Amino acid sequence: MSSLQEATALLEQSLRTRRSLLGRTRPSVTRDSLERLTETRPRQRSEISNLKSEMPRSARLAALNEAVRACRQCEHLAASRTQTVFGAGNPDADLMFVGEAPGFDEDKKGEPFVGPAGELLTKIITAMGLTRDDVYIANVLKCRPDMPKGSPGNRPPEPLEMQRCLPYLREQIAIIQPRILVALGKTAMAGLTGRDEAMGAMRGRWFTFENIPLLATYHPSYLLRNGSMSEKRKVWEDMLLVMEKLSLPISEKQRGFFRTAS
Numbered sequence: 001m002s003s004l005q006e007a008t009a010l011l012e013q014s015l016r017t018r019r020s021l022l023g024r025t026r027p028s029v030t031r032d033s034l035e036r037l038t039e040t041r042p043r044q045r046s047e048i049s050n051l052k053s054e055m056p057r058s059a060r061l062a063a064l065n066e067a068v069r070a071c072r073q074c075e076h077l078a079a080s081r082t083q084t085v086f087g088a089g090n091p092d093a094d095l096m097f098v099g100e101a102p103g104f105d106e107d108k109k110g111e112p113f114v115g116p117a118g119e120l121l122t123k124i125i126t127a128m129g130l131t132r133d134d135v136y137i138a139n140v141l142k143c144r145p146d147m148p149k150g151s152p153g154n155r156p157p158e159p160l161e162m163q164r165c166l167p168y169l170r171e172q173i174a175i176i177q178p179r180i181l182v183a184l185g186k187t188a189m190a191g192l193t194g195r196d197e198a199m200g201a202m203r204g205r206w207f208t209f210e211n212i213p214l215l216a217t218y219h220p221s222y223l224l225r226n227g228s229m230s231e232k233r234k235v236w237e238d239m240l241l242v243m244e245k246l247s248l249p250i251s252e253k254q255r256g257f258f259r260t261a262s
C-alpha cells in the first residue's frame with residue numbers, strides 16, 4: 001500500500017469514527033471522493049489536446065493570434081512591422097486562400113489582402129458565389145517583409161522567414177480544417193510545399209498539404225500586372241475546379257466567364 005493510500009485509509013477510518021460518535025452510521029465522504037480529492041497526477045498531453053479541441057475554433061485562433069502578436073523570431077521584421085497580420089474570415093471555412101505575406105496596405109490595416117490585389121481577390125470570391133466571410137484568408141508570413149527606409153512597394157519573403165513562420169499557418173490550418181486550400185502565387189506554393197517551379201507549370205493542378213487538397217493559382221497581383229483575358233480565364237478555370245470539388249452550384253454564366261478570350 002502506498003503512503004497516499006495509507007493516508008486515505010486513515011482519513012476514511014477517522015471520518016467513520018467521527019460519524020459513529022455523532023450517531024451516523026454511514027460516512028457521507030466515500031473512498032472514491034477522497035481519492036479524487038487527493039489526486040495529484042498531472043494532466044496527460046492527450047487530455048490537454050482533447051480539452052483544446054473542445055474549445056471553439058474562434059477561441060483557438062484568437063489564442064494563436066496572441067502568440068503571433070508577441071512573436072519576434074525575425075527580429076528585423078518585428079522591428080519594422082506596424083503590426084502582425086494573422087488572417088481573417090470564417091473559422092469554419094471549407095475554403096482557405098493562402099498568400100505569401102502582408103504588403104504595405106495589410107501592414108497598416110492588420111488584415112490580409114486589403115490593397116488592390118485584395119480587392120481583386122474579393123471580386124474572384126464574389127464571382128464564385130461566396131463572400132469573404134464564407135472563406136478564410138491568411139498568408140505564409142505574418143509580418144510584412146521589411147523594405148529599405150523610404151522605399152515604396154513590397155518584397156517577397158525570404159525562404160528562412162517563411163520557414164520560421166510556417167508553424168503558425170500550419171496551426172491555423174489544423175484549427176480551421178478547410179476542405180480545400182488555394183495557394184495564391186509561386187511564393188505561397190514554395191512556402192507551403194517547398195516547390196520551386198514556374199507558376200505556369202503548377203497552376204490548375206492539385207497537390208496536398210497536411211492531407212488537404214491544395215490548388216495552385218496565380219496571385220491576384222499578377223493579374224493586375226498582366227490583365228489579359230486569357231490569364232484571367234486561367235485563374236477562373238482554377239476557381240471552377242475549386243467550386244466543383246466543393247460541390248458548389250455553377251451556372252452556365254459562371255462557366256462562360258472570360259471564355260471568349262480562350
Ligand code: SF4
Binds near residue numbers: 071077084141143165
Ligand atoms: S514573420 Fe512570423 S516568425 Fe517572423 S517575427 Fe513575424 S510572426 Fe514571427
